[in-house]
Amino acid sequence: MELESSHPPIVSIRNLSKSYRRGNQVIPVLSGISFDIARGEFLALMGPSGSGKSTLLNLIAGIDSADQGTIEIGGVEISRLSENELAHWRALSVGFIFQFYNLIPVLTAFENVELPLLLTPLKRAERREHVVAALSVVGLSDRMDHYPGQLSGGQQQRVAIARAIVTDPDILVADEPTGDLDRASAEEILLLMDRLVHSSNKTIIMVTHDPRAAEKAHLIRHLEKGELSET
Amino acid sequence: MGIPYSYSFRNLWTRRLTTVLTASGMGLVVFVFAATLMLAEGLQKTLVETGSRDNVVVIRKAANSEVQSAVERDQSALLTTDPAVAVGSDGKPLLAKELVVLINLKKRAGNKPANVVIRGIGEESLALRPSVKLVEGRLPRPGSSEVMSGKSIARRFQGCGLGETIRFAMRDWRVVGVFDAGSTGFSSEIWGDVDQMMQAFRRPVYSSLIFRLRDTNEFDSYKARVEGDPRLTVEAKRETRYYLDQSEAMATFLRILGMVLTVVFSIGAVIGATITMYAAVANRVTEIGTLRALGFQRKSILGAFILESLLLGLCGGILGVVAASFMQLITISTMNWQSFSELAFSFTLTFGILWKSLLFSMVMGFIGGVLPAFRAARMNIVEALRAT
Ligand SMILES: Nc1ncnc2c1ncn2[C@@H]1O[C@H](COP(=O)(O)OP(=O)(O)OP(=O)(O)O)[C@@H](O)[C@H]1O
Ligand SMILES: [Mg+2]
Numbered sequence: 001m002e003l004e005s006s007h008p009p010i011v012s013i014r015n016l017s018k019s020y021r022r023g024n025q026v027i028p029v030l031s032g033i034s035f036d037i038a039r040g041e042f043l044a045l046m047g048p049s050g051s052g053k054s055t056l057l058n059l060i061a062g063i064d065s066a067d068q069g070t071i072e073i074g075g076v077e078i079s080r081l082s083e084n085e086l087a088h089w090r091a092l093s094v095g096f097i098f099q100f101y102n103l104i105p106v107l108t109a110f111e112n113v114e115l116p117l118l119l120t121p122l123k124r125a126e127r128r129e130h131v132v133a134a135l136s137v138v139g140l141s142d143r144m145d146h147y148p149g150q151l152s153g154g155q156q157q158r159v160a161i162a163r164a165i166v167t168d169p170d171i172l173v174a175d176e177p178t179g180d181l182d183r184a185s186a187e188e189i190l191l192l193m194d195r196l197v198h199s200s201n202k203t204i205i206m207v208t209h210d211p212r213a214a215e216k217a218h219l220i221r222h223l224e225k226g227e228l229s230e231t
Numbered sequence: 232m233g234i235p236y237s238y239s240f241r242n243l244w245t246r247r248l249t250t251v252l253t254a255s256g257m258g259l260v261v262f263v264f265a266a267t268l269m270l271a272e273g274l275q276k277t278l279v280e281t282g283s284r285d286n287v288v289v290i291r292k293a294a295n296s297e298v299q300s301a302v303e304r305d306q307s308a309l310l311t312t313d314p315a316v317a318v319g320s321d322g323k324p325l326l327a328k329e330l331v332v333l334i335n336l337k338k339r340a341g342n343k344p345a346n347v348v349i350r351g352i353g354e355e356s357l358a359l360r361p362s363v364k365l366v367e368g369r370l371p372r373p374g375s376s377e378v379m380s381g382k383s384i385a386r387r388f389q390g391c392g393l394g395e396t397i398r399f400a401m402r403d404w405r406v407v408g409v410f411d412a413g414s415t416g417f418s419s420e421i422w423g424d425v426d427q428m429m430q431a432f433r434r435p436v437y438s439s440l441i442f443r444l445r446d447t448n449e450f451d452s453y454k455a456r457v458e459g460d461p462r463l464t465v466e467a468k469r470e471t472r473y474y475l476d477q478s479e480a481m482a483t484f485l486r487i488l489g490m491v492l493t494v495v496f497s498i499g500a501v502i503g504a505t506i507t508m509y510a511a512v513a514n515r516v517t518e519i520g521t522l523r524a525l526g527f528q529r530k531s532i533l534g535a536f537i538l539e540s541l542l543l544g545l546c547g548g549i550l551g552v553v554a555a556s557f558m559q560l561i562t563i564s565t566m567n568w569q570s571f572s573e574l575a576f577s578f579t580l581t582f583g584i585l586w587k588s589l590l591f592s593m594v595m596g597f598i599g600g601v602l603p604a605f606r607a608a609r610m611n612i613v614e615a616l617r618a619t
Pocket of ligand 2: 053175
């Protein structure tokens with residue numbers, strides 16, 4: 001632990017603010033948040049509905065832009081990147097896990113996992129190796145040619161996790177990854193995420209409502225009224 | 232690398248019913264587009280094949296066609312002795328003085344009258360038209376009231392079949408033969424002895440002179456010579472050129488008609504494609520958000536949706552071209568607008584028409600898909616992902 005904290009944090013957020021405008025009304029969501037996330041951390045973000053958890057996660061993942069403040073991830077200040085640079089950065093540095101898996105229904109499990117690799121200079125054979133490896137990590141090597149519609153919810157989420165890790169990104173962001181799953185499948189997914197943190201040294205930021213899911217994380221932070229607190 | 236092509240292709244396949252319905256709309260337009268081009272092509276092919284490059288048609292200056300032409304007997308005598316005229320194995324010049332008259336005959340079907348070309352022929356007329364072949368009966372005897380009908384006339388006009396009698400120019404003409412001239416315009420004519428016809432029609436002048444050139448390269452000098460001769464009031468054209476000129480007006484008319492119909496219909500088909508593609512975009516908002524989050528750029532999304540609508544258009548194009556190719560089995564008879572006579576010809580599909588039709592279908596797909604594709608590409612990632 002001592003050793004780890006001496007490393008620079010993978011995510012470093014300073015004075016981050018974000019508000020939405022609805023007509024004349026300004027809805028503040030995040031007001032001047034600052035915090036760090038260490039490499040290899042499994043962080044759970046909790047808080048009441050509408051508190052801005054997804055907003056914060058989207059900012060860290062580089063798919064939304066803040067009004068103020070800076071986000072530095074792996075030494076890159078993403079708030080400064082142009083739209084195309086940001087897209088390129090996401091392809092290599094972030095893995096996404098969604099509540100409803102968001103697999104492409106017309107592509108097979110293999111092709112879904114391969115998608116992020118199409119944005120890298122990897123050759124076809126190399127891509128294949130990576131996809132096979134990622135699918136074996138999630139235990140779905142035998143389902144490569146199945147379409148999402150032929151897989152259970154839990155299996156689909158595992159394919160989505162394979163897609164998230166296939167480019168070997170620094171961080172994984174997960175918005176309610178177990179929100180659509182039954183208890184047993186949810187357990188499986190959480191176990192898998194925990195294993196990714198321990199054996200592959202991934203950093204995971206997970207938004208969840210479920211206290212049992214949050215239990216699996218190393219650290220839980222609460223977001224309320226635009227402010228962040230540690231428990 | 233962008234989004235794989237199979238993404239666009241399989242999405243079309245997944246909603247095949249919508250794809251087929253939309254493509255059929257575009258296919259109908261491509262069908263009209265291809266069919267009119269095929270019609271114009273068939274018409275020109277028929278008329279151009281009617282002529283032979285070594286033959287020269289001599290008609291009166293400024294006469295557009297043989298029907299409007301008149302060549303005086305003294306002028307025709309001068310022309311017959313021109314050195315450019317080839318001489319046959321029998322020592323006679325390979326030249327025919329002909330009479331071309333339009334008459335009105337009734338069709339077998341519907342009893343409707345239509346114009347038919349009557350051609351008074353000379354001894355050498357058949358030798359000059361190798362495409363003309365007797366298929367039934369015999370040749371009309373010179374100096375008699377016998378005629379032979381072109382195949383399509385024999386079939387479609389009252390009294391024109393073998394053994395029947397046609398009445399025109401106040402005489403009865405017995406049909407003693409039927410000839411086939413392939414897909415040329417001659418198949419739509421009736422031929423008989425030129426002197427008999429001139430008597431019957433009380434016409435003192437020929438319509439045209441046709442002859443074979445002694446040397447095909449002599450045409451230009453021959454043309455300059457006869458057209459410059461103060462005793463002559465004629466012009467000379469290669470037979471191929473003559474028939475091409477005949478077909479030009481009609482072919483152009485058909486092409487313009489085709490374009491107008493196509494443009495009008497294509498508006499509907501393009502709107503159909505646009506609606507389909509907007510629906511496709513609306514159904515895949517989350518998917519688009521996901522692809523963008525994974526790192527695909529706006530232009531990749533744009534490309535994938537445009538490809539999808541291009542493919543949709545191509546499906547329509549293939550449907551349309553396949554349907555149009557069946558039209559080749561149909562023979563159309565229509566008015567030759569230059570001579571106002573009946574002319575039989577077929578829809579002709581060429582490689583040029585094929586690729587123009589497919590290109591046209593993809594242009595429709597592109598126009599239909601471009602707005603939906605831009606909507607997809609313009610989406611905000613977070614909002615697209617929230618759409619679940
Ligand atoms: N595009 C938008 N326009 C206006 N308001 C928005 C927009 N996106 C989010 N908000 C508002 O911002 C606040 C935070 O939204 P966010 O989705 O981050 O909440 P959350 O904590 O993830 O909630 P939940 O637990 O329900 O998912 C909410 O009040 C929401 O209504
Ligand atoms: Mg949320």
